[in-house]
Amino acid sequence: EAGKKVFNRCKACHDVETGRNKVGPHLDGVIGRKAGSVPDFAYSSAMKAAGEQGIVWDDANIAAYLTDVKGFVPGNRMAFAGLKKPDEIANLIAYLKANPTK
Secondary structure (H helix, E strand, C coil), rough: CCCHHHCCCCCCCCCCCCCCCCCCCCCCCCCCCCCCCCCCEEEEEHHHHHHCCCCCCCCHHHHHHHHHHHHHHHCCCCCCCCCCCHHHHHHHHHHHCCCCCC
């Protein structure tokens, strides 16, 4: 529930239940997925390159990305300042894990 509350900040741009892309890619099954790899989503070249360089969305990488969106993948287009509170990040990751597939 705490993670769902945090996800409310994300849901204008991301979906986690239907597998639909919005302004951002859907986050269904994001845990363990290679960065920049959702079919039919127009990623920035920076995010595609991150995936090609081997970035996979595990707990540590998601936490690092959400802490410093522009620094973790320089040149990406996500217009979100990020999350600063470790408990919010942990709760969001737990919520994403609870929605593993579509």
